[in-house]
Amino acid sequence: MPTSILKDKSRFDLNYYDESKTANAFHSHFEYEVYYFHKGSCTYLIGDKIYTLSPGDVILMNGLTLHRPRVLNKEEYVRSTIHFDPEFFKKMLSGMSMECLLQPFMVLNSCRLHLNAEQKEEFEAALKRMDEFNNEKTEISTYRFQLAFVELLTILYAFTKEAMENQHKAEDTSDQADHVQQVISFIESHYMEDLSLERLEQELHFSKYYLSKIFKKVTGFTVFHYVYHRRINQAKIVFLLGPSSRVTDVSFNVGFKHPAHFSRVFKKLTGVSPEQYKKSIYS
Template sequence: MTSSSNKISRYDRMELNKPIDLTYFNEQPISSGQFHSHPFYEIFYFHEGRCTYLIGDSIFALKPGDLLLMNGLVLHCPNVEPGSRYVRSILHFDPAWICKGLSDTAKSIVLDPFETLQNHRINLIGADRDEFEGILADMNRLSTSNAGFSQERMTLRIQEMLYMIADWCQAAVQDQDSISEKERHVQHVVSFIEGNYMNDLTLERIARDMHITKHYLSTLFKEVTGTTVFTYLYHRRINQAKIMLRLNPQLSITDISQAAGFKHLAHFSRLFKATVGMTPEYYRKSGGELPLT
């Protein structure tokens, strides 16, 4: 599971300039190893292809029909098999907007899968898959409609989708049976980093704790995730800093850089700007507003 510092506890702490953002049946290729995070919830649906998805300290070998529920603040990254298609639909939404008009009980029901399960995979088959894909297609049609109440109807469709997901999650158990031994090793590495990113980590220490050689560790991690161990580690630290900049305004930039695992403030500031596209100070002032990834 992810650390508690990654959690965003309630729907009213997130705001989007655009409360609903749907990318439907996207076939555009991507570069593997692109880590990202965002301060809103995400529903990811996998239509077709071959892809391993890293979310927090969990690795999923995706299959068509896989539905991923993401608490967006957790670092996540797809690794698409070379030469394979990567067809997905992605819905980002501001839960404060989606839950307008719902009772507290209803809000708890529809948001609980994102807040309790955190990052969860459900494989849809049969009638469930057909119904979900039908709602996705309908939402895509509404998203391009000029009708007067298309936004309101879109919101109702998302609420319906969230109720469906809540129903599935009551009985769903995350399936790790299909994960390979290599993926299991890498998941252990990621879990180790998750619990130690704030400490001074070396490849030697990670390999020793995993009881594997440095060379095997490097090769294995690159094969499964599409990136290197230290690229992941630095992204994890930067992501922790982004979370703290948003949620802990009382802390100084120096305190945040140290808590995220950086020894030197100058190194942290350079890496943050190179990764995020702005300085830590500007990120804090802007409220963490960034384009959707």
């Protein structure tokens, strides 16, 4: 069902068990989104992350990060999606002292959850109840629809509570962590350019020796191991979206000076050459 009985009141959209295939470009929106993958084949791109989905996967999104599914024409693709205005439901939930149910979208931003068999059964049952109340379109069913959605948010909160607690524990507010975050933010904006420790030192005003030491301490990676991962991940996204992309062009566009170096790093990090990776996508 492409729309819900609450749409006019709260910018709420329920699309249940959708089997259609439409072209989806990268997009963003202000609504929070719950995406549930029922069955088929789909690769989902959110920002610089690539998720190969399995039936029973849930994606939670704050909506602002660019995202899109990639679906092969010959493959089945069944999903349910919910888009909702967080401000409307924040007011509604605060009246019940339950605004914490929106925390997964704020704390985890955009994340993928693997549901086990029991969680999958519980989540699918809640989705189905929402759709049934949505189809009735009566005054009482409207109330029950809202309650069913609150139940769904409660289920998601339970699924993500441990992840959120781990996220809070991992948030190091020390100066070193802040400095590493500055390095990561700079790399995110400039990974496709010629990067060196000397440039980081000049741009961020920290000693390159200090940056190298704290980056490895906080992340477990060297600075350039991280840069290479970011570049290769971007190359994989380009290959996914553009089957005709030339390996040489992609290598230059993601920041490598020499295609041979790009190919070596790509194989080291993925286990296959760029050419083999392209063939595996479109075979």
